[in-house]
Amino acid sequence: MRPISFQIEKEFPGTLARAGILKTPHGDIQTPAFISVATKATIKGVSSEQFSDLGVQGIIANTYHLYLVPGEKIVEKAGGVGKFMHFDGPVMTDSGGFQVFSLGAGFGKKLSKFLPEQESAEDAVSIWSEEVASQHGKLAIVDEEGVSFTSHLDGSLHRFTPERSIEIQHALGADIIYAFDECTAPTADHAYQKEAMDRTHEWAKRSLAAHRRNIEKNNSQGIYGIVQGGRFEDLRIKSAREIASMDFDGFGIGGSFSKFDILGILDKVNRELPKEKPRHLLGIGEPEDIFIGVEAGIDTFDCVLPTRNGRTGGIYTEQGKIQLPNAEYKEDLQPLDPQCTCHVCKNFSRAYISHLFRAKEMLGPILASEHNIYFLANLTKRIRNSLLEGTFLQFRDTFLHSYKV
């Protein structure tokens, strides 16, 4: 019996959309679902005591960040990410691939993807002192075995391999962990993207093997493979086929630095994946994207935007996103979203919360983030209901008609 299983409740004819139940050791996720981002074992500004009221069914934390601070040993000692942050629902951890490349390397700065030919990976690491790193900027050096990278916090040198990422994720103890992948720069050409993809497939096999070797964790944590291929349709389809052939518990569609690279070919990717296993779209989840994703067969989403927007006063409403600090809301005694039933909209006004932003008070970002999290969680719940009732396309059209992007 695998720790992760997925049950399709209803499919929507003519699309890949489905409503389902994703079963994990820490409870079920009713899909489609929005998985809230808790990178450093916290949804930014929101206590886990609020999750249930906000409709948070699951969270996704990050291996790179928790490895650096506070270190996976402390999280393990506390009983895993969930216990550490006092959340007893399902937890995912992303493998750190994306962060190693985006934060460790610093896209657009100095990016060295290849080792000088005369050097082995070990040599490269040993000569790569902090002094060198500080002279040459942040770096991520890929070799066939793994990635050496500098911490975005202090420039210190670290190394991840698929085996190490899995080991850290075993310590972090999430219900669903991810294979370690190589995330390419958005500018990578087809040739390099293919090379990185092939490496990601090798790493997927090694991640899976490392996971299966740990009998104890194998029974309490599931593992998802990650489809790569950047912005190239042929590579995405090839990657989906390869990853689909491995014995993962589910799949993540990853590695996109622009959602427009992937949304248009998502249905083609998902058609290659086994229908009976769950699919997660990594890092994409604005309301308009969720409809596209669900129609293309995605079951779960995660996205930093509800809290990132919330921190600067960007608020999701049925009519679209509004910028709360704008002057027009200064004396507006309506709730953030007059049609919303979350605790923020029940108890506070636009005038009050926009005052908090003007007064630079923390409670502004807190309340805005809480509303936004509820909004996305509730939107996926409504989509799920529309799938169960057979009214998905109708609901989509009605919602998107009034929702101004």
Added chain:
Amino acid sequence: MRPISFQIEKEFPGTLARAGILKTPHGDIQTPAFISVATKATIKGVSSEQFSDLGVQGIIANTYHLYLVPGEKIVEKAGGVGKFMHFDGPVMTDSGGFQVFSLGAGFGKKLSKFLPEQESAEDAVSIWSEEVASQHGKLAIVDEEGVSFTSHLDGSLHRFTPERSIEIQHALGADIIYAFDECTAPTADHAYQKEAMDRTHEWAKRSLAAHRRNIEKNNSQGIYGIVQGGRFEDLRIKSAREIASMDFDGFGIGGSFSKFDILGILDKVNRELPKEKPRHLLGIGEPEDIFIGVEAGIDTFDCVLPTRNGRTGGIYTEQGKIQLPNAEYKEDLQPLDPQCTCHVCKNFSRAYISHLFRAKEMLGPILASEHNIYFLANLTKRIRNSLLEGTFLQFRDTFLHSYKV
């Protein structure tokens, strides 16, 4: 029937300490009580939905800050400070005197307390363009009628008189408002302190008269006079006598920039005040101060330190204040205070919350502030119980024996 009344339940023999009930239009405060600081209509980082669980019996907001942002008209339109921030319990507003002088003037910078003799107050204001203010730094110019000052936010010019402060406080709609007072610099000599005190007494009469003229507000808001006199015992006693002779609903002991100016003479001040009316100690309220204050006859306290300490990881415990970000708590799976029963201590560990501080996550300051607020609220509750049970001095000695300052 006055909107504010006070009932003494029990006095502690040999001291001025008493347990009582302060009745307001928005409910009773069981005293001694800690009034939480909500300067800009928010306890920093804490939603009003949490107040009840944290033991918050009442809050104190600030006239100067709310006048500047968002403006008292918006708060009035929202139904007053309490409704604006969704808190239905008792609210106080400080008159803005302290802030006009400390923020508007910027102590230690250029402080001009006297008008040039050749100029009237009106002249002074009219020649005091923003250009002049920007050349000469922030200023607060006192005259017999009131104070002209620059905003600490944008340097714009404003003027408060006792009548204007009361008018703003009527709009803000708190249950208890304060007379407008002059706060002197901590370096003020006896002669200037006396002059300022005499002016404060005149302003107290005018504040009271302005309040009584507004029949409607007179029935829904009570007003406290403020005892001044700086660090001089003779002036403090004189001030207490003068303010005591006016028909206020209660009294604030104010104007202290160092708590050591006032704690030692608090009992002498309070002996001059009518025993049957409530007394509030403005801006002082660390655990050790609260015991001194209660023994000297103070009923309510407010202090920014629970949240200010909380934001930097300073945590109140039965054993004294700890600095949570210190290395020793990194792997400590105990609650913030093992003897505390607040929701933070029930659900989270020192290891987790110190991780949040290291990771620069908002939730760290939020949880630390919530615990600290509960700690102070609960401490005053325990003091109250010890007064009712006749064990006050015993409780004080036991508490202070283990509490390291």
